[in-house]
Amino acid sequence: MTPAERIAELRHLIRHHEERYYVLSDPEIADAEFDELMRELEQLESEYPDLVSDDSPTRRVGGRVAAGFATVEHAEPMLSLDNAYSEEELRAFDDRVRRGLGMGLDDAVRYVAELKIDGVSIALTFENGTLVRGATRGDGVRGEDVTANIRTVRAVPLGLRGEGWSGRVEVRGEVFLPRKAFERINAERTERGEPLFANPRNAAAGTLRNLDPALVATRGLRAWVYQLVGAGTPQGARVTTHTETFELLQQWGLPVEPHWRPCVGLGELVAFCREWDEQRRSLEFDTDGVVIKVDRLADRRLLGTTSKCPRWAIAFKFPAEQKTTRLEKIEVNVGRTGAVTPFAVLEPVFIAGSTVSMATLHNADDIARKDIRDGDWVIVEKAGDVIPRVVGPIPSRRPADSRPWQMPTTCPRCGAALHRPEGEVVWRCENTSCPAKLQRGLEHFASRGAMNIEGLGESLIAQLIERGLVRDYADVYALTAETLAGLISTSARADGRTIERRFGEKNAVKVIAEIDRSRTNELWRLMYGLGIRHVGERAAQVLADALGSIDALAAASIEELQATREIGPVLAESVRSWFDEPRNQQLLARLRAAGVRMEVPPEERAPRRAEGPLTGKTYVLTGTLASMTREEATTAIERLGGKVAGSVSRKTAAVIVGSDAGSKADKARELGVPMLDEAAFRALIERT
Ligand SMILES: [Zn+2]
Missing domain, CATH: 1.10.150.20 (5' to 3' exonuclease, C-terminal subdomain)
Known part of the structure; x- marks a missing residue:
């Protein structure tokens, strides 16, 4: 077998196993075996750089998006769907469709029912089978080009297989976070004192718009597709029904959510909706309803669209799950900006797949309007949002001695009087040195998404503030290992217990090193x-x-x-x-x-400037490399700690010479600076 053949085989195998894992959730091999295939491919590609292609699975993560996302215009607007909130509304939809198609009372329309995914709509464009663009829905007419991030989503193939996709093909679907990935991200955020994502949809949307594809790749986004643009038209693929479209998409290796089903008539639709309202918690991802579409594409054309929505489709929304429980106490929390927000401490209740013991209460006005009181029986709801809310009290079950709730007039942490700026609903503690604000602010400052100071978490910060060791963010940089050693660190675990341990000397040294490292953050x-x-x-x-x-x-x-x-x-x-x-x-x-970096050094455009084997070495790039752009080469060097300069000097470690190299190569020769051709350069960055 030639290297080219083996590379092709490995890519095929890797795509197959990616699909088993990320689309079907049914892996055939262990993760370690998969990693082995990936390593072999990386190895071969580094030895034969001219065999590297953009659709190789090793090339999912590219360089950082430099300055925001470009705007792209959709070839055909991305419409939204009308909603149905009850079976009666479904019936009305079915009536409209039958009238529109001139069908009698006894005729049944052939529909397709699919699970509605609570994610972010995307449009994927393939040219001659290769993924060339991923865009968000945006306002439906114009979206954002998020190709670099979409490439990291391993359910999305970088190339189509099968046949019938020549030229330009656009498919649409949804990018989403499975519940497990969402919980993992939020657990990490809790540990680091970062604000939580309210629900998987927000987390997916935030992730898709992050400018760092390397970070996006770690978040575990998934995707389903459900539409082929132009299907059934003379220019489009030769399909006549939505059912055939799904089959075609699957043949091309695109991820199609497997629970879709043809339904004939209203009765089967209602049955599908009821069935999935019951079963939806057994899925790996959140679904908030069922999308219903007329199956025959010719019928769709007959029905047409309004300015906003197609007349041949509707989204049936599952009712939000509600439970009653006792509200033990209304408490207030002081946030980073001093906002004092009330929340409900509940008698734990199992609702929509998890146990709930706290719920948001929005603000004091809302509580007064609904007259929610300590000790009330209340209705709690978990709709699209994972964070539950109190819908309202059940006054008939109210104890005789109950009294209306009063918003505290002073800050529960520092005792300062609370203020409410005119026209706002939020009460604030305006004491700038309120320890609660400093606490939340510091937790945010040190969080992974911000200065990323590992080990500087909630309990350590609380102690530093309590002992007066830290009065603002800058004080963090004056801390020493001696000061930290001996403090007690506690951490809450998922099971609710807390672990307490003395802050050891080793740990203290580690945190100080982290603080020190954060000085040179981006x-x-x-x-x-x-x-x-x-x-x-x-x-x-x-x-x-x-x-x-x-x-x-x-x-x-x-x-x-x-x-x-x-x-x-x-x-x-x-x-x-x-x-x-x-x-x-x-x-x-x-x-x-304190030495915290306050600017982007001009030569440094890489997302993460690591300490590495190339630290202290400066490289110069000249000419064109076949297997990577100049930006990618720069990123690769900077990832390993090296620098890239614009001109050759005696201090230059090496000049990397591509084709059509210019005067820099001559200069290198003149100064006796080593020169690396592309293969040698690839070997350097792969090996080190
Ligand atoms: Zn305060």
């Missing part, structure tokens, strides 16, 4: 970590890319900020007022004095 991590209102992970990345330094950000006017792609007036205003606050300016000055 700029967006600092921008996000500062906790400026409305500035999330993504806005921070966009701002860091656009402005390049804290000074530039601090100097930017609202107009300049708004001129940045994706930055709207609310965000711009919020950034501006944060930097105008003298206390924040002092904080930045102190962080700068």
Whole structure:
């Protein structure tokens, strides 16, 4: 077997097992065996770089998206669906369809019922069988080009198999997070004191729009497709029904959710909806309803679409699950911004697949309007959101001595009087040195998504604040291992118990090393970590890319900020007022004095600048490499700790010479700097 044949075979095998695992959830081999196949392919591809192609499974994760996502126009608008919330509404839909098709009372329409996935809609474009673009739905007409992130979703093939897909093919579907992956992400966030994602849909949406594909790859996104654009048209594939479309998509190796079923007439539709309302918790992912479509494509054309929705489809929504339980007590929580929000402590109740012991209560006005009280029996609901909410009390079951609930007038943590700015519903503790705010703020600052200081978690922060060792974020950088050693660290476990242990010297040294390392973080991590209102992970990345330094950000006017792609007036205003606050300016000055990096060094565009085997070495790239772009080569060097410079000097470790190399190669020869051809360069980055 030639290397080319083995490479082709390995790619085929890997795709097969990816499909077994990520589409069918029915693996045939152990993870270790799969990894072995992947390693062999990587090895072969590094030996034969000219055999590397873009649709190889080793190439799922590419370089970082530099400055936000490009906007793409959909070839055909991505419509939304009408909803049906009851069986009566389903009946009305069926009546409309039969009338539209001129059918009699006794005629039954042939439908296809599919599970509705609670995820993010996407459009995938293949050209001559190769995935060339993945885009979000956006406003239905224009979406965002998220190809680099879609490529990391292993349910999505990088190339189609079978036949009949020549030219340009667009399919649509949904990217989502299975429940397990969602729980894992939130468990990690809890451990690190980061804010939780409300539900898998939000987590999937946030992940898909992250600018770092390497991070996206770790999140475990999955995908299903359910539409072939242009199916049944003269230009499109030769199918006449939705059933045939599904079969075709499957033949091409695209992931199709397997529980779809043809249903003849309303009776079978209702049966399908009832069946899945019962069974849906046994699935690996959340489904919030059933999508019903007319099967025959000719019938669909006859029915047509309104300006917003097709007349031949409807989404049946499962009713939200409700339970009654006793509300033991209404408590309040103080957040990072000082917002004091009430929540309900409940007698634990099993609802929609999990035990619930807390629920949100929105705000004090809402509680007053619904007259929810301590000790009430209440109705609790878990709808699309995983975080449950209190729908309302059951006054008939109220104890005789019950009294209306009062919002506290002082902060439960620091005792300062609470204020409510005019026109707002949220009460706030405005004491800038409120330990609760500092606590939440620091938890956020140190969190994985922000400064990523491992080991600086909730309980350690609480002790540091309590002992007066930390009064603002900058104080973190003055901590020493001696100070930390001896403090007690507790951590909550999933089973509710807490483990307590003394902070050992080794551990203390580790945390200090982590703090030290965070000084050279990428700029967006600092921008996000500062906790400026409305500035999330993504806005921070966009701002860091656009402005390049804290000074530039601090100097930017609202107009300049708004001129940045994706930055709207609310965000711009919020950034501006944060930097105008003298206390924040002092904080930045102190962080700068502590050696925290405040800008993106010009030569450094890689997502993660690691310490590595190439640390201290500078490379120069010249000419064109066949197997990678210059940006990818730069990223590869920087990942290993090396630097890439624009010109050759005596200090240059080596010049990497591609085809059509220019004067830099001559200069290298002149100075006696080593030169690496592409194969040698690949060997260097694969080996080290
Ligand atoms: Zn307070």
